[in-house]
Amino acid sequence: METTKDTKVEPVDMKLEVVVVGVSDVDRAKTFYEKLGWRVDADFAKGDFRVIQFTPHNSECSIIFGKGVTSPKPGAVKSLTLAVDDIEAARNDLIERGIKVSEIFHFADGPFNDAIKNARLSGRDSEGRSYFSFASFEDPDGNGYLLQEIKTRLPGREWKSTADVATLAELLHETEQHHGNYEKTHGTHNWWDWYAPYLSARQNGSSPEEAAAAADRYMEKR
Numbered sequence: 181m182e183t184t185k186d187t188k189v190e191p192v193d194m195k196l197e198v199v200v201v202g203v204s205d206v207d208r209a210k211t212f213y214e215k216l217g218w219r220v221d222a223d224f225a226k227g228d229f230r231v232i233q234f235t236p237h238n239s240e241c242s243i244i245f246g247k248g249v250t251s252p253k254p255g256a257v258k259s260l261t262l263a264v265d266d267i268e269a270a271r272n273d274l275i276e277r278g279i280k281v282s283e284i285f286h287f288a289d290g291p292f293n294d295a296i297k298n299a300r301l302s303g304r305d306s307e308g309r310s311y312f313s314f315a316s317f318e319d320p321d322g323n324g325y326l327l328q329e330i331k332t333r334l335p336g337r338e339w340k341s342t343a344d345v346a347t348l349a350e351l352l353h354e355t356e357q358h359h360g361n362y363e364k365t366h367g368t369h370n371w372w373d374w375y376a377p378y379l380s381a382r383q384n385g386s387s388p389e390e391a392a393a394a395a396d397r398y399m400e401k402r
Contacts, residue, residue: 377394
């Protein structure tokens with residue numbers, strides 16, 4: 181197809197999938213990331229090769245580390261940023277899991293600006309702005325992570341949803357089947373009140389059984 185200078189060509193989808201981090205002790209690193217509560221997606225070994233993949237809760241990007249994996253030196257990866265809705269809640273959750281986390285801080289001259297002396301100031305952003313409040317922690321090798329509070333994203337910083345119609349139709353059919361079991365044992369109710377938590381749970385990685393249980397719990401609270 182021919183295009184002109186004024187024709188806008190959409191780039192192909194390129195979703196950041198994996199970041200590779202270097203570790204010196206694979207089992208020690210695995211224990212640490214399990215403690216974070218991150219999902220274990222893979223632990224594959226063959227001969228002198230081993231690769232482990234973890235994904236933070238609700239993240240579309242994962243980390244990989246292992247033995248025989250081309251990676252940076254242990255501890256070389258810094259400032260991997262984890263977006264959170266509530267930085268205080270996220271920090272407290274990590275502390276409860278036994279993770280050493282910094283106090284909440286903000287940058288004196290704007291997010292990520294370490295170019296000035298004493299760039300990081302104690303306390304959250306005084307105006308409570310999204311993108312401006314941080315906390316940090318490290319894995320056993322010194323690979324560094326930043327928690328960044330983002331309550332509301334700036335315009336243009338979210339991709340439009342492009343859900344596959346066939347996949348959505350299949351998921352709705354599955355939801356209807358599981359909802360049928362709920363209808364048999366419960367009184368009159370709005371079907372959409374049960375559908376919503378079921379669909380939400382499935383889209384966030386829950387199994388059909390877990391999603392049905394989540395929907396049941398939601399209905400009990402109504």
